[in-house]
Amino acid sequence: MNPKELNSNDPVAWCPGCGNFGIREAVKRALVELELEPWQTCFVSGIGQAAKAPHYIRCNLFNGLHGRALPVATGVKLANPELVVIAEGGDGDGYAEGGNHFLHALRRNIDVTYLVHDNQVYGLTKGQASPTSDSGMKTRTTPSGSRVPAFHPLALAVALDGGYVARGLSNRVAHLAALIAGAVRHPGFALVEILQPCVSFNRVNTGQWYRERVYELADEYDPTNRELAFDLAREWGERIPIGLFYRSSRPAYPLPVPAAPPSGDTFRFLLETLR
Amino acid sequence: MAKVLMKGNEAIAESGIRAGGLCYFCYPITPQSEVAEYLSRRMPEVGGAFLQGESEVAVSNMLYGAAGAGVRCWTTSSSPGISLMMEALSYIAAAELPCVIVNIVRAGPGLGGILPSQGDYRQAVKGGGHGDYRCLVYAPSSVQEAVDLMPLAFDRADRYRNPVLIIGDGMIGQMMEPVEFREQEFPSLPEKNWATDGCKGRKPNVVNSLYLNPVEEEQLNRKLGEKYARMERDEVMFEEFNTGKPYRALFVAYGTTARICKTAIKKLAEEGIDVALLRPITLFPFPSERLNELAEPAEFLLSVEMSMGQMLEDIRLATCCRKPVHFYGRQGGLVPSPEEVADEVKRLLGSAKGDR
Numbered sequence: 251m252n253p254k255e256l257n258s259n260d261p262v263a264w265c266p267g268c269g270n271f272g273i274r275e276a277v278k279r280a281l282v283e284l285e286l287e288p289w290q291t292c293f294v295s296g297i298g299q300a301a302k303a304p305h306y307i308r309c310n311l312f313n314g315l316h317g318r319a320l321p322v323a324t325g326v327k328l329a330n331p332e333l334v335v336i337a338e339g340g341d342g343d344g345y346a347e348g349g350n351h352f353l354h355a356l357r358r359n360i361d362v363t364y365l366v367h368d369n370q371v372y373g374l375t376k377g378q379a380s381p382t383s384d385s386g387m388k389t390r391t392t393p394s395g396s397r398v399p400a401f402h403p404l405a406l407a408v409a410l411d412g413g414y415v416a417r418g419l420s421n422r423v424a425h426l427a428a429l430i431a432g433a434v435r436h437p438g439f440a441l442v443e444i445l446q447p448c449v450s451f452n453r454v455n456t457g458q459w460y461r462e463r464v465y466e467l468a469d470e471y472d473p474t475n476r477e478l479a480f481d482l483a484r485e486w487g488e489r490i491p492i493g494l495f496y497r498s499s500r501p502a503y504p505l506p507v508p509a510a511p512p513s514g515d516t517f518r519f520l521l522e523t524l525r
Numbered sequence: 526m527a528k529v530l531m532k533g534n535e536a537i538a539e540s541g542i543r544a545g546g547l548c549y550f551c552y553p554i555t556p557q558s559e560v561a562e563y564l565s566r567r568m569p570e571v572g573g574a575f576l577q578g579e580s581e582v583a584v585s586n587m588l589y590g591a592a593g594a595g596v597r598c599w600t601t602s603s604s605p606g607i608s609l610m611m612e613a614l615s616y617i618a619a620a621e622l623p624c625v626i627v628n629i630v631r632a633g634p635g636l637g638g639i640l641p642s643q644g645d646y647r648q649a650v651k652g653g654g655h656g657d658y659r660c661l662v663y664a665p666s667s668v669q670e671a672v673d674l675m676p677l678a679f680d681r682a683d684r685y686r687n688p689v690l691i692i693g694d695g696m697i698g699q700m701m702e703p704v705e706f707r708e709q710e711f712p713s714l715p716e717k718n719w720a721t722d723g724c725k726g727r728k729p730n731v732v733n734s735l736y737l738n739p740v741e742e743e744q745l746n747r748k749l750g751e752k753y754a755r756m757e758r759d760e761v762m763f764e765e766f767n768t769g770k771p772y773r774a775l776f777v778a779y780g781t782t783a784r785i786c787k788t789a790i791k792k793l794a795e796e797g798i799d800v801a802l803l804r805p806i807t808l809f810p811f812p813s814e815r816l817n818e819l820a821e822p823a824e825f826l827l828s829v830e831m832s833m834g835q836m837l838e839d840i841r842l843a844t845c846c847r848k849p850v851h852f853y854g855r856q857g858g859l860v861p862s863p864e865e866v867a868d869e870v871k872r873l874l875g876s877a878k879g880d881r
Binding site for chain 1: 551552553554555558562565566569575577579580581605636
């Protein structure tokens with residue numbers, strides 16, 4: 251399959267230069283690498299610019315409520331364990347409105363992949379401070395700078411022994427695609443936090459800002475070392491690591507096992523009875 | 526004071542501050558985020574509190590807390606955000622706490638759209654949260670009226686110890702009009718001796734809405750019921766238009782659609798068709814008594830709403846269906862034009878003739 255075959259016909263409503271384009275490309279490449287046909291995957295999203303992303307990919311889509319992608323994704327997965335379920339949204343959607351659901355999805359460790367587009371600002375409502383806005387950042391609702399420290403999702407995920415904890419960058423498409431593919435393969439809850447510029451409403455954390463700071467975790471880095479992962483997850487500012495930070499061996503939340511389908515004999519018996 | 530040209534959302538924000546609403550909580554949502562943005566700049570200048578919460582659920586509970594502590598507090602949001610506040614609203618009403626909630630209504634249900642709507646009439650007027658409670662509901666039809674209603678809303682919230690809703694639609698929030706911030710005088714309010722503001726030298730106050738004893742719960746419900754009856758007696762507000770001379774039909778419309786009806790009335794008058802308008806300013810309490818009087822000479826009533834017809838039910842109830850009550854509306858964020866409203870009147874008058 252060619253990633254282009256996964257394009258949908260929906261007109262794209264993102265600004266030119268938005269980091270979301272790179273993320274969408276990485277998602278499509280990951281689906282191709284995983285050899286997943288569109289009917290095998292269900293995307294679940296809430297509300298925000300990032301939550302529009304699944305509209306632009308030709309797969310099953312459940313576009314639900316603001317902040318509630320994870321509970322909906324949990325419902326989808328329990329109802330249909332065979333389906334690959336990918337929840338997708340932004341930092342406001344996932345860490346503010348849906349913050350509580352994020353905590354409990356990590357605890358529960360259900361086999362759902364969660365892609366969070368993090369541009370450190372509310373984009374859909376045009377530029378208010380979000381949970382990941384850095385302390386001191388000026389936005390439309392923090393005119394003299396944000397007075398609260400930024401939320402660090404990776405540190406939280408490692409602290410809660412989250413299943414698969416990774417971070418990518420929107421324009422490092424190949425690197426990001428590999429992280430997403432790894433997240434889908436992981437049998438448990440997988441978080442891929444994706445840094446991205448917002449060209450319209452975040453003039454601080456630009457593409458260049460990220461480029462100057464981001465570095466990839468070394469190949470020999472051991473993602474089972476939780477203490478080291480926690481230290482790295484808190485590294486933010488001058489240098490920002492990306493890659494797979496942590497992978498837990500904790501068992502995933504049990505999914506229902508469907509009862510065995512009727513055997514050929516039973517089926518014939520039923521048919522004859524009904525006749 | 527001279528008039529200034531302001532966007533509805535910003536004018537509401539400024540009026541809230543001038544009314545003493547110095548404690549404000551918010552969560553971003555279109556089409557009302559400008560209220561929050563304005564107040565994030567303005568609140569520090571007046572020594573007030575501005576906080577952007579992590580969700581509307583959080584915001585409404587912050588409101589519950591601040592109201593309980595006895596300060597004038599408020600929030601603004603839009604339809605889906607208001608839905609998330611309904612749980613806290615029920616508790617705030619049960620605990621008899623004052624606060625003001627502004628809903629800049631957008632098209633629904635569900636996520637809907639971001640264009641103007643009046644689809645939250647039932648949620649505002651009939652409940653929305655659980656249990657037997659009501660809110661005072663004001664519906665401004667201009668930016669100036671929204672500005673004027675803010676101090677009244679805060680006063681009535683304190684006076685009745687009850688949440689007050691202001692229902693504007695996206696049009697009121699987004700359009701710019703000249704406004705004047707007028708000083709309004711109100712009789713003095715009783716002291717908030719119920720507030721959880723520290724208990725040195727007195728008995729501790731308790732904010733609570735749990736009554737496991739059914740007799741006590743019934744007492745609360747009856748006490749609230751009496752309060753709502755007082756509102757129905759004393760708080761009804763409405764505007765009449767063109768009711769001074771004989772008319773064949775009566776529009777009933779609030780907010781933006783009432784303005785459209787006024788234009789339609791002028792157009793119809795040019796064609797020799799006299800139509801009047803009753804515009805409820807309070808949606809609860811509903812101006813039932815005056816509506817009954819004004820319905821008398823009309824051949825029919827026409828409810829014009831940006832919904833599938835929600836106030837329509839209250840008009841029928843108020844008039845006991847003694848006159849035909851028709852409905853004309855647009856949905857989904859579309860706003861009816863004066864022409865289509867006028868055409869509907871002519872169509873109904875034509876068919877009314879046929880009926881005779």
